[in-house]
Amino acid sequence: MQNILVIGGGFAGLNAALNAADQVGQNGGDIAVTLVSNSKYITMRPRLYEVNPEALREPLRPIFDAAGIDFKIGNADSIDSSQRTVSLQGGETFTYDRLVLTAGSQLKPLPVSGIAEHGFNIDSYDAAVAFDAHLARLAGAEETPGADTFVIVGAGITGIELALEMHTRIASHGGSAAAQRARIVLVERDDVLGLEMGDNPRPVIEKALAEAGVEIHLGSEVSEAAADHLVLSNGARIDTASIIVTSGMVASPIGATVGVDVDEQGRLPVDEMLRTQGSPEIFAAGDMARAYVDDSNLAVMSCQHAGTMGKYAGHNAARDLMGLETRAYRQPNYVTCMDLGAYGAVFTTGWDRVVEASGPEVNARKRMINEQLIYPPEATSREEILAARRIDENGR
Ligand SMILES: Cc1cc2nc3c(=O)[nH]c(=O)nc-3n(C[C@H](O)[C@H](O)[C@H](O)COP(=O)(O)OP(=O)(O)OC[C@H]3O[C@@H](n4cnc5c(N)ncnc54)[C@H](O)[C@@H]3O)c2cc1C
Known part of the structure; x- marks a missing residue:
């Protein structure tokens, strides 16, 4: 055989x-x-x-x-x-x-001293669960400098989605008071946010981040990371217990x-x-x-x-x-649908990522993608499972 x-x-x-x-x-x-x-x-x-x-x-x-x-x-x-x-x-x-x-x-590994030991990420199941356990520990811990500061390194799609979800994530462990205290920082080495999304959706993304109060450092790299702080390439120090790497x-x-x-x-x-x-x-x-x-x-x-x-x-x-x-x-046919937290979501079409819709009206579409479309078929019969994943009439 x-x-x-x-x-x-x-x-x-x-x-x-x-x-x-x-x-x-x-x-x-x-x-x-x-x-x-x-x-x-x-x-x-x-x-x-x-x-x-x-x-x-x-x-x-x-x-x-x-x-x-x-x-x-x-x-x-x-x-x-x-x-x-x-x-x-x-x-x-x-x-x-x-x-x-x-x-x-x-x-993608970030070659920065201290990141491997002290950085979190959400790239894999184990890493995301470990980061969530860290948020739970912080919620139960004594107040220390940097405990309320969350620095996300990399403002690509994942970094932006995480930044805009952080208040909900923190509230889920520490309640709304902890979420209100939180300082969310986004560090990006490029001079623009969401480089891979292109120019068209950027104004919407910037508005969502501004409304959420996310602090943005463009043209900045992390040069050193430790358990309680990091240092940016311009020498600025940020006290933080939470560095989350979303470097691609x-x-x-x-x-x-x-x-x-x-x-x-x-x-x-x-x-x-x-x-x-x-x-x-x-x-x-x-x-x-x-x-x-x-x-x-x-x-x-x-x-x-x-x-x-x-x-x-x-x-x-x-x-x-x-x-x-x-x-x-x-x-x-290429589309993108990005979660923008409390602002809603943004949906684009084509390789120029023309914004078709944004705000709360896109939430249902994003939920459908995240909660249905990407999920595997039900484990029913062989015929049903195979039929669910055949190349369809549109070639997809
Ligand atoms: C935080 C995050 C957010 C994202 N957001 C979006 C989004 O909004 N929209 C979107 O379209 N995409 C998004 N992506 C990207 C998307 O998840 C990937 O493009 C997609 O998972 C790729 O599918 P894949 O099957 O190629 O690989 P994977 O989904 O990574 O699957 C690979 C599989 O191979 C297994 N494996 C790995 N190495 C080995 C090995 N050596 N031997 C045996 N098994 C192995 C793994 O366990 C896994 O099961 C996101 C990714 C991340 C991490």
Whole structure:
């Protein structure tokens, strides 16, 4: 029996495994589909800025059991494309006929003295839960200098969403008086906020931050971090017990073991079938893949792109192995929806991120994305699960 191996059980990996199994089933292939992930759960990463992060993951095994996918827990370490093997930490090795790499991304390390020891982040489930436990400890602790100051390092989408959620987060542990006392500081090394969102939504974002009283330091870097303070590049000291790093994401390091050049975000270059250039039996999707969504735009690290790319990667890996026609990945419609806390949310369309709506009227849409759209299908029957994740009539 041949086999398709998927590494990583996130948004891309789940869809890849389901689409591979679907194609194998529909075409009578004698092919096993195995997914190896280092967690039993899929983490709702886009929600990790919210209150109660402990609730923000869902078990994968019921879905894979129902869908007939072999699910193994393990941390993939390296790939040998000449032998078609993947080695796991601990020594176990898996062979593959087609490999789909969907191990996602990690927080981009910030090379600043003291950050690794004293900085928090919300990049993974464990990190977000640890930060929440810190907020709970602060709420019960004696008043110390800096206890009410929360410094977020990096004003990208995640940093801005977190800054605008901080009052709610603090109130959830220490009550509204603690939230009112809180000083929320956003430090950004660029000269503008939300660089990756572009110019169009910036006025809305700035208004939301101003209304929430967030203190902003642009053109500033952290040069030193400690348990009770940090120092900015201009020499200013901020007393704080809470430094939260939102410095962006880099692709899983396992991509670099394939042996082809990865881009500056650590992503594997893939062709329109999502095959890794130079290793056609290895597909990549989601945050690990440098893929074009149309003739000129590259996918960004997002659920929007990871989920759809995952579908195509699984679909194509299975069909390629069975000698069937594959389907080019295209995802021309791009939207963003950003939570702006008490201000509401902002919804943009297109690569120029033209603001279509902002304020409380966008809240329902953001909730629908965060609480429904990104969630895995119910673990019902194999047919229902597979149907829920097929490439739809719009090619998504
Ligand atoms: C705080 C935060 C906010 C975000 N907000 C948004 C947003 O508003 N909108 C949006 O679209 N995107 C957002 N993102 C980005 C989005 O979460 C990612 O782009 C998305 O999760 C990528 O999906 P993926 O399947 O490629 O990777 P992931 O979701 O990271 O999944 C990777 C999976 O692989 C597993 N894994 C990792 N390494 C290994 C290994 N070596 N071996 C085995 N398994 C492994 C992991 O446990 C995980 O299950 C946000 C991310 C964060 C952290």
